[in-house]
Amino acid sequence: MMIKTIAVCFISGFLLSCVPAQQEERITVAVRAEPDAVNPVTHASAFxxxxxxxxxxxxxxxxxxxxxxxxxxKPFLAKSYSFSxxxxxxxxxxxSDFFWEDGERVTAHDIRFTFQMIAHPDVASTKKEHIQYLTDALGSVDRSVIALNDSTIEFHFTRAYPLQIFDTNLQPGFLPFHILKDVKPSELRRHTINTMPLSGSYYDITIWKKQDYIVLERNTRSPYQAASRQIVFRxxxxxxxxxxxxxxxxxDVMYPIMPQDVADLRKTNPELRIEAMRSRYYDYVGWQNIDxxxxxxxxxxxxxxxxxxGSKYVRRALTMAIHRQEIVDGFMGEFGRVAITPISPVFRWAANDTLSPLPYEPEESKRLLAQEGWIDRDGDGIVEKNGRAFSFELYYDAGNDRRQFAALIVQRDLKKIGxxxxVRTAETNVFxxxxxxxxxxxxxxxxxxxxxxxxTSEWSSDLKKxxxxxxxxxxxNVDALIEAGKRVNNPEEAAPMWRALQAILHEDQPATFLYWRDELVGYNQKIKNSRTSLLGEIDKFWLWEKVTN
Structure with a gap:
């Protein structure tokens, strides 16, 4: 077994004297925090x-x-696939030409082992949703993920559903079976492979100086070659x-960029460009629907x-009382838009384009509240019902400037309707x-x-699951639409179900969907072939090239 070592450079500041690549062959990316684990089964952060x-x-x-x-x-490790x-x-x-860093071939046994680790309860994997239709009554995938030989892997599902390729592709990648086969599942999170991973794709990690930088060098053994020799994450x-x-x-690259900094960057730094990952994230005011x-x-x-x-009419009143467009204009500008439902408008085939945002109409909000019995009977400026004043605390995660901005507008606008x-904050993990x-x-x-x-996870009625x-x-009715949408063979066949689901949520307003926001990436103009898309802020960084002339 190969024991991988990664060079550690004990140097002050950011001096890459131990990194041989020429400046034009190196692309440097500024990030906020280092990876929590380079492990496709247990990682938590997007980076x-x-x-x-x-x-x-x-x-x-x-x-x-x-x-x-x-x-x-498109084909990668798999040259083809087929359904029964x-x-x-x-x-x-x-x-047969993908190899791990130690020279061992990447095989179907690596894939099977990775799914076994996802399924094992002692691992507590963050990828459990990928195996919901592969596990047996005991939660095992031993009989459903089968390595027929080194070059053939079969997945046996309990039912057909639209996400079979998505779930089995496991985009972060797979683990090396030959390195980890004797490791207890309970020890996987503590194994050195989390910080000294064995590569088998575009890059090798050659240096990882904790809390400082990570150096990725082009993997010359890979059948698919990275465009740039070296990527450095600072x-x-x-x-x-x-x-x-x-x-x-x-x-050369930084993300995320705050929307309020874009105008100045465009004016004073023409050597930079801004790219956006559109409408993958939304914020909402969650109203607890039950006691x-x-x-x-x-x-x-x-x-x-x-x-x-508890009343959908009260929740509609709350949404119509909040000036959501003002939140968008004041904090995100061109990089935000008022949300209608939780299905992103970028899913063109599924978005219900017959729906419009509920308008900002405080007077209609007051009418709906009065209809539900919420009236200011004592003249103190607060509506009440059955002796209870309409008063509550609104929480958000401390340090989130965007949500603070939204919370203060929510507070101001709701005061106008009594x-x-x-507004309260809580430390992020506690929140x-x-x-x-x-x-x-x-x-x-x-x-x-x-x-x-x-x-399912956000809108199905089973609160315990x-x-x-x-x-x-x-x-x-939402539960029935979710189940119907998951029983079709092709994702696009579920479009009528998802449109109907959106119509119900728009009517019920279980939450106030505030806005879709863009994630912004700043690139030096020398960096070509960037692919900021819904797949990720710096998706496909192995295609980047630095052009110096």
Whole structure:
């Protein structure tokens, strides 16, 4: 077994004297934090996934078709694939010229092992959704993911569904079976492979100086060659320092760029360009639809409407009272747009273009509230019902300037219709834990939508199985549409179901969908072949080239 070592350069500042590439062969990227793990099974951060895609083999290469609004696939490790007649068996045929860094061939056994690790409870993988139709009653994939030989892998599904290729492709890549086969699953997260990964794709990690930089060198053994010899990720936690490095040319690429900095960059730094990943992230005000105190006290057995937000007419009133366009204009400008539903407009085939955002109409909000019994009877400026004032706390994650800006506008606008909203913050990890545990009556959070539509985790009524349904929305018609949408063979065949689902959510307003926002990347004009798309902010960085003339 090869024990990989990565060079560590104990140097002050950012001196790449131990890195032999010429300046024109090196592209330097400023990032906020280093990967939590370069492991396709356990990683948590988006940047970890990005690094995985550059060094680990995967079955197919993904491309984003912006005209159709969908993912298309091209051969990579797999030279071909086919379905059985009933589409319950998917077979991939692999190339024989992919090799791990230690010279061992990448085989179907690596793929099978990776899915076994995802399924094992001791691993606590972040990729469990990829195996929902591959596991048996015991949660195992041993009989459903089969390596017929080194070059052939079969996936046996419990049913056909639209995401079979997406789920099996496992875009971050696969693990080397020959290195990890004797490692206990419970020890995978602590194994050295998380920070000293064995590469088998475009790049090798050759240097990783903790909290400073990571150097990726072109893997000359790969059948697909990276365009640039070397990619360097510089870890610079402070935003202003990263931005300065981009302006001065110390780095070639930086993300994310704040929308409010774009105008100045365009004016003072013509050597830079800004690219946007459009409408993959949205923020929303989550209104707790059920009385979470009764729910918790009964261990989830008793569900009653929330005393403030249980009525869809109240929730519609809240949405119509909030000037969402003002939030977009004030913070995101051209890089944001008011949201209508949780299905991104970039999914052109699935978006319901017959729907429009509920308008900003405070007077209609007041009418709806009065219709529901919320009236200011004592003249104190706050509406009440059955002796209870309409007053609540609105939480967001501390340090999030965008959500702070939105929260203050929400607070101001709701005051105009007689609702008291006190803004509160919580430390990021605490905030997300409390959000998922339904501790808040109202909060501002956000979601990055997956590349393939599956609304189950956020909108299915089974609250115990779907903790990401953080507002406890329940609608049997939505459940039926989700199940119908997951039973078609081709993703586009689910379009009528997703459009109908959007119409119901638009009517019920279980949350106030605030805005879709773009993620912005700054590039030096010398960097060519950038592919910022819905697949990722710096997707396909192995295609980048630096042109110096």
């Amino acid at each position: 970890s996934r990005i690094v995985c895609t550059g060094i680990l083999p995967r079955l197919l290469e993904s491309e984003w078709d912006s005209l159709q609004g969908r993912v298309v696939y 007649d009933d589409r319950r068996v998917l077979t991939y045929h692999l190339r 870890i610079i936690p402070e935003y202003t320092t990263r931005l300065t490095a981009l302006k001065t040319g110390d780095v 979470q105190h009764i729910y918790h006290a009964s261990s989830g057995k008793t569900i009653q409407p929330h005393p403030l937000f 609702i008291r909203c006190d 997300y834990d409390d959000e998922l545990n339904k501790k808040y009556d109202a909060f501002i959070s956000g979601i990055g939508v997956p590349l393939m539509i599956d609304p 779907n903790p990401y349904n953080d507002i406890s929305y329940q609608n049997p």
